[in-house]
Amino acid sequence: MPVLPVLPRDGKEPAPVQAYQAIRDAIVRVELEPGQRLSENDLASQMGVSRTPVREALARLRDEQLVRVVPQLGTFVSRISVAAVGDAQFIREALECAAVRLSAERAGPSDHELLEELMVAQERTRADGDLDAFYHLDDSFHHALCDLSRHPTVWTISQRAKSHLNRIRRLSLEVPTYLPEMVDEHRRVVDAVVAQDPDAAELALRYHLRQVLRELPHLREQRPDYFEQAELV
Amino acid sequence: MPVLPVLPRDGKEPAPVQAYQAIRDAIVRVELEPGQRLSENDLASQMGVSRTPVREALARLRDEQLVRVVPQLGTFVSRISVAAVGDAQFIREALECAAVRLSAERAGPSDHELLEELMVAQERTRADGDLDAFYHLDDSFHHALCDLSRHPTVWTISQRAKSHLNRIRRLSLEVPTYLPEMVDEHRRVVDAVVAQDPDAAELALRYHLRQVLRELPHLREQRPDYFEQAELV
DNA sequence: CGGGAAGCACTGGCATACAAGTATGCTAGC
DNA sequence: GCTAGCATACTTGTATGCCAGTGCTTCCCG
Numbered sequence: 012m013p014v015l016p017v018l019p020r021d022g023k024e025p026a027p028v029q030a031y032q033a034i035r036d037a038i039v040r041v042e043l044e045p046g047q048r049l050s051e052n053d054l055a056s057q058m059g060v061s062r063t064p065v066r067e068a069l070a071r072l073r074d075e076q077l078v079r080v081v082p083q084l085g086t087f088v089s090r091i092s093v094a095a096v097g098d099a100q101f102i103r104e105a106l107e108c109a110a111v112r113l114s115a116e117r118a119g120p121s122d123h124e125l126l127e128e129l130m131v132a133q134e135r136t137r138a139d140g141d142l143d144a145f146y147h148l149d150d151s152f153h154h155a156l157c158d159l160s161r162h163p164t165v166w167t168i169s170q171r172a173k174s175h176l177n178r179i180r181r182l183s184l185e186v187p188t189y190l191p192e193m194v195d196e197h198r199r200v201v202d203a204v205v206a207q208d209p210d211a212a213e214l215a216l217r218y219h220l221r222q223v224l225r226e227l228p229h230l231r232e233q234r235p236d237y238f239e240q241a242e243l244v
Numbered sequence: 245m246p247v248l249p250v251l252p253r254d255g256k257e258p259a260p261v262q263a264y265q266a267i268r269d270a271i272v273r274v275e276l277e278p279g280q281r282l283s284e285n286d287l288a289s290q291m292g293v294s295r296t297p298v299r300e301a302l303a304r305l306r307d308e309q310l311v312r313v314v315p316q317l318g319t320f321v322s323r324i325s326v327a328a329v330g331d332a333q334f335i336r337e338a339l340e341c342a343a344v345r346l347s348a349e350r351a352g353p354s355d356h357e358l359l360e361e362l363m364v365a366q367e368r369t370r371a372d373g374d375l376d377a378f379y380h381l382d383d384s385f386h387h388a389l390c391d392l393s394r395h396p397t398v399w400t401i402s403q404r405a406k407s408h409l410n411r412i413r414r415l416s417l418e419v420p421t422y423l424p425e426m427v428d429e430h431r432r433v434v435d436a437v438v439a440q441d442p443d444a445a446e447l448a449l450r451y452h453l454r455q456v457l458r459e460l461p462h463l464r465e466q467r468p469d470y471f472e473q474a475e476l477v
Numbered sequence: 478c479g480g481g482a483a484g485c486a487c488t489g490g491c492a493t494a495c496a497a498g499t500a501t502g503c504t505a506g507c
Numbered sequence: 508g509c510t511a512g513c514a515t516a517c518t519t520g521t522a523t524g525c526c527a528g529t530g531c532t533t534c535c536c537g
Contacts, residue, residue: 051519061492067303074304083498083519098397105342106335164331164405172401284489294522316488316528
């Protein structure tokens with residue numbers, strides 16, 4: 012019985028986007044498990060708002076395929092679809108790799124400094140193993156990498172596309188050897204960007220992104236109930 | 245005073261997505277002009293539904309930056325932002341070019357046949373000059389090109405990202421010389437795909453996509469009221 | 478006659494009430 | 508004991524009512 016936070020009344024963000032972020036995070040953290048049933052009424056009372064903002068949040072999550080809503084029946088956390096993960100991976104790779112090429116060309120010394128700071132923060136969590144903290148640092152890193160291309164929308168769209176992938180990312184962190192390797196891979200990307208070498212940056216990033224799918228077969232046999240059984244026709 | 249269609253009661257699609265499509269189409273056709281004020285009440289009564297489905301539609305349009313909603317003030321069709329167009333162009337290029345590489349590798353004879361049929365349809369509208377018809381054919385063509393990569397989500401995401409760009413695409417069609425040139429460019433992409441040459445396909449497509457921005461400066465001086473004046477800080 | 482302030486009409490945000498449909502469990506009949 | 512059918516308690520979809528805040532208009536006073 013996972014608990015969603017009660018939305019603060021004075022939040023600067025409007026209620027629907029707060030609800031959206033809260034539910035989204037819970038799904039990605041797999042606190043709300045794939046296949047689990049969600050009730051608009053329950054969510055609304057848990058968060059201390061009415062159904063209206065919850066519905067708006069669920070509509071966005073439905074657009075991202077994170078939930079499946081069946082009229083007059085219920086709303087369900089969608090199971091992880093291998094096909095959807097593949098699509099998301101493809102899109103993420105196309106967008107981030109294109110962006111990092113520009114970033115390598117455009118980034119200046121202050122940008123390089125920012126990247127270094129993010130690397131230091133990652134190194135720090137290497138030891139203590141706070142997975143959620145690292146997950147967010149990882150996001151921040153890729154976000155920064157995208158924004159340096161001066162196309163801020165890229166990150167927004169990428170976020171929208173890779174919801175399915177995010178659960179794999181989060182679950183993969185449980186594998187002990189995975190986290191430090193990621194930091195090393197980030198390191199290589201940063202080096203290439205600092206060297207202003209677009210080709211090397213794209214190559215390093217592409218390699219890094221592909222690693223995410225490494226654990227997928229293992230996860231799939233470990234928790235088959237998290238995944239869509241067969242791709243129905 | 246443009247009129248939106250009354251939503252059919254027996255439509256298979258739920259009311260909110262019908263409303264979304266209707267408003268979206270009206271915006272890219274520039275029947276709803278940039279800067280124009282929209283009222284949830286007006287839209288609801290025009291379409292014969294209540295505010296609730298209209299609100300859901302407007303929320304999605306807001307996510308795509310096609311409308312700007314100011315609380316307690318009004319909802320406005322957003323003016324075309326040159327920066328947003330640039331972002332959309334970058335994203336579209338990254339996604340479609342990556343997809344067309346795969347498409348060139350994976351497409352078989354029946355796929356090639358489909359592309360040829362789409363080309364024939366385009367040739368047909370070359371003479372009669374039905375701009376809206378051609379616009380949709382153009383969309384179908386790029387959609388097909390994406391889907392051949394076996395990553396159907398690419399088109400969905402691309403659609404989401406390029407809303408701003410779509411108005412430019414639609415307005416550019418008014419330029420007489422533009423339409424036939426587009427058909428020729430499509431031709432070259434198809435030839436490369438049929439030849440199963442990913443590099444050539446990507447190159448031809450990238451060139452074609454870049455042409456869309458060709459008319460932007462002209463449009464901007466022709467209808468400055470359609471554009472965001474200055475990129476505010 | 479001019480200017481300022483108060484009222485008003487309208488906006489979108491949110492809560493709530495009603496409608497339509499599904500699954501489930503209980504009961505009655507065989 | 509078992510099965511068929513109905514009542515009920517859910518679900519989401521839609522409509523409506525209320526609220527806080529904004530811009531404009533109009534009226535009153537100097």
